[in-house]
Amino acid sequence: MAEGYDKAGSPVEEGADITGNKGPLSVVIVGGGIAGISAARHLIKNGIRQVKILEAMNRLGGRIHTVNGDAGKIDFGAQYIHGGEDNSLYQIAVKHDLIDRSSTPTKGSVASTFYGNEFYKENGSRIPKKIVKEVNEFLESVHKECNGIDNNTNYHESMGNCFERRFEEYLGSRDNTLEDVDTRKGLFDWRMRWEMHDNGCRSLFDVASPARYQNYTGNYFTEIKNGFQSVFSMLLKDVPCACVRTETPVTRINWENIRICNDENREDSKICMVETKHGEYFYCDYVIVTVPLGYLQLNIDTLFQPPLPSGKKAAILRSGFGNLVKVFLTWTKPFWEKSFEGIQFIWTSDEDIFDTQPASTLTKKNGDPWYRDFDGFHVLEDNSCTLLGWIGGEGGCLSERLTEGEILETCYLLLKKFAADMDIPKPCKIQRTQWQSQEYIRGCYSYVSIYNEPNDFQELIKPLPSKQNPVVLFAGEAMSYYHYSTTHGAYESGIDAANLVLQNVTQINRI
Ligand SMILES: Cc1cc2nc3c(=O)[nH]c(=O)nc-3n(C[C@H](O)[C@H](O)[C@H](O)COP(=O)(O)OP(=O)(O)OC[C@H]3O[C@@H](n4cnc5c(N)ncnc54)[C@H](O)[C@@H]3O)c2cc1C
Numbered sequence: 001m002a003e004g005y006d007k008a009g010s011p012v013e014e015g016a017d018i019t020g021n022k023g024p025l026s027v028v029i030v031g032g033g034i035a036g037i038s039a040a041r042h043l044i045k046n047g048i049r050q051v052k053i054l055e056a057m058n059r060l061g062g063r064i065h066t067v068n069g070d071a072g073k074i075d076f077g078a079q080y081i082h083g084g085e086d087n088s089l090y091q092i093a094v095k096h097d098l099i100d101r102s103s104t105p106t107k108g109s110v111a112s113t114f115y116g117n118e119f120y121k122e123n124g125s126r127i128p129k130k131i132v133k134e135v136n137e138f139l140e141s142v143h144k145e146c147n148g149i150d151n152n153t154n155y156h157e158s159m160g161n162c163f164e165r166r167f168e169e170y171l172g173s174r175d176n177t178l179e180d181v182d183t184r185k186g187l188f189d190w191r192m193r194w195e196m197h198d199n200g201c202r203s204l205f206d207v208a209s210p211a212r213y214q215n216y217t218g219n220y221f222t223e224i225k226n227g228f229q230s231v232f233s234m235l236l237k238d239v240p241c242a243c244v245r246t247e248t249p250v251t252r253i254n255w256e257n258i259r260i261c262n263d264e265n266r267e268d269s270k271i272c273m274v275e276t277k278h279g280e281y282f283y284c285d286y287v288i289v290t291v292p293l294g295y296l297q298l299n300i301d302t303l304f305q306p307p308l309p310s311g312k313k314a315a316i317l318r319s320g321f322g323n324l325v326k327v328f329l330t331w332t333k334p335f336w337e338k339s340f341e342g343i344q345f346i347w348t349s350d351e352d353i354f355d356t357q358p359a360s361t362l363t364k365k366n367g368d369p370w371y372r373d374f375d376g377f378h379v380l381e382d383n384s385c386t387l388l389g390w391i392g393g394e395g396g397c398l399s400e401r402l403t404e405g406e407i408l409e410t411c412y413l414l415l416k417k418f419a420a421d422m423d424i425p426k427p428c429k430i431q432r433t434q435w436q437s438q439e440y441i442r443g444c445y446s447y448v449s450i451y452n453e454p455n456d457f458q459e460l461i462k463p464l465p466s467k468q469n470p471v472v473l474f475a476g477e478a479m480s481y482y483h484y485s486t487t488h489g490a491y492e493s494g495i496d497a498a499n500l501v502l503q504n505v506t507q508i509n510r511i
Contacts, residue, residue, distance in 0.1 A: 031290035033062025038494030056249035066227030073227035084218020116341030124420025148210030160204035197392030293478035294442030315459035320449035325396035329427040342378025370398035445485040446478035
């Protein structure tokens with residue numbers, strides 16, 4: 001296996017790449033998530049002989065991370081394939097029989113997904129399904145407007161503003177009783193929380209509207225048998241083990257015309273040096289950087305030598321990258337009926353709802369407790385004893401500072417308070433995610449923020465030193481114009497970066 005070099009250019013350790021060659025690598029890929037694997041796979045399929053993926057963590061997959069739950073697999077990161085036949089990952093999943101299509105209900109819209117859930121107010125009363133459906137259908141039309149499906153006006157309005165403005169119009173067009181207004185406002189507040197988690201932002205008022213994200217047609221929520229990792233594993237099969245190094249954090253990418261090369265047969269004009277935390281140096285012709293945007297933002301001043309051009313740096317810092325927390329609660333046996341789909345929390349007042357305070361009272365900047373950002377809990381298709389809850393925004397970030405015990409206690413109090421007519425026992429287990437606290441991830445996924453400027457995307461993906469002479473290329477979900485924030489966006493961006501390398505690569509790098 002070809003390994004790193006020391007600063008003088010001597011191999012740190014004897015070894016050769018998958019084809020037995022020593023010498024500088026063709027392409028180093030920083031990050032072993034789906035973008036990194038898809039780039040490597042595409043390069044290898046197209047004859048590039050020396051590819052190395054350097055992954056910081058002790059596992060591959062990045063934000064795809066399937067773990068064992070008590071009653072089946074659960075996904076800490078990506079869980080659903082969004083879209084049908086046009087989505088390449090959907091095609092891969094179908095080809096390898098990873099989708100149980102007979103049991104996957106069609107969930108084309110957010111609104112319809114939650115019709116089977118019970119919406120409860122904090123006083124324990126259920127909201128009639130007719131009202132839930134009516135308000136959600138209206139808000140679904142606003143969701144489409146905000147996602148650029150119906151119109152393309154007001155680019156710099158925030159999604160939060162758009163929702164508020166349209167909801168005011170909606171309320172103004174009706175003859176409301178006081179209680180009715182409170183219920184509808186509560187359902188609106190729920191939808192804002194759901195949108196916040198779906199957009200992976202801290203506040204919906206930071207998200208630009210209409211967003212450029214475009215859905216593929218077909219089911220919005222297709223689950224994978226045995227978790228999303230099975231799709232990732234299918235891709236990984238085409239990447240030889242020798243091409244991958246885990247536990248190898250890259251600390252610096254030196255892209256300034258380094259020309260150390262031990263191979264006499266090569267005329268290298270643009271060799272790049274990648275330095276790792278363990279003091280190894282990898283020399284290569286191209287680097288594809290797939291680290292998450294949140295990591296890039298935090299390490300922007302140290303990761304590149306020379307530093308990034310100011311325009312690119314500013315575009316990266318202006319882009320949005322938020323957080324999303326998943327909480328899995330498990331019971332020894334389900335307390336719910338077969339027809340039960342979930343409980344959603346509808347707050348209709350700002351009053352403190354608990355007689356006894358939950359173990360943790362961390363509050364958001366506006367004074368609300370962290371747990372106000374919970375949407376609710378719903379059943380998982382494959383997992384009969386577990387409910388999944390989502391916390392977006394600031395509340396999600398605060399939850400990462402709490403212990404599992406503190407979160408479990410609070411969830412139990414919330415469920416008992418809202419679903420007061422159900423007999424809910426205490427969960428026996430909690431598993432929760434902490435994506436923002438993870439050193440090499442730093443949040444959930446990217447969004448277009450109101451601070452972004454029109455050319456920011458072009459700056460984000462612009463290779464270094466230039467598009468005409470690409471040496472350092474950028475891939476990952478944030479580098480997808482229409483499908484940012486998703487696995488398929490990351491997958492497609494890896495192929496795009498690989499194609500750019502293929503257009504520029506010299507014959508000598510091919511097998
Ligand atoms: C909670 C959650 C739910 C989600 N749900 C869905 C969903 O249902 N459907 C969907 O399509 N998408 C979903 N996503 C988004 C999806 O997971 C991501 O868009 C996608 O996996 C990103 O892939 P990537 O390769 O761009 O980045 P990553 O998977 O983050 O890979 C980047 C890799 O770079 C590594 N790295 C970072 N710094 C360094 C360094 N210095 N040196 C070496 N390696 C480094 C990281 O460790 C990581 O492994 C979800 C994400 C989260 C967090």
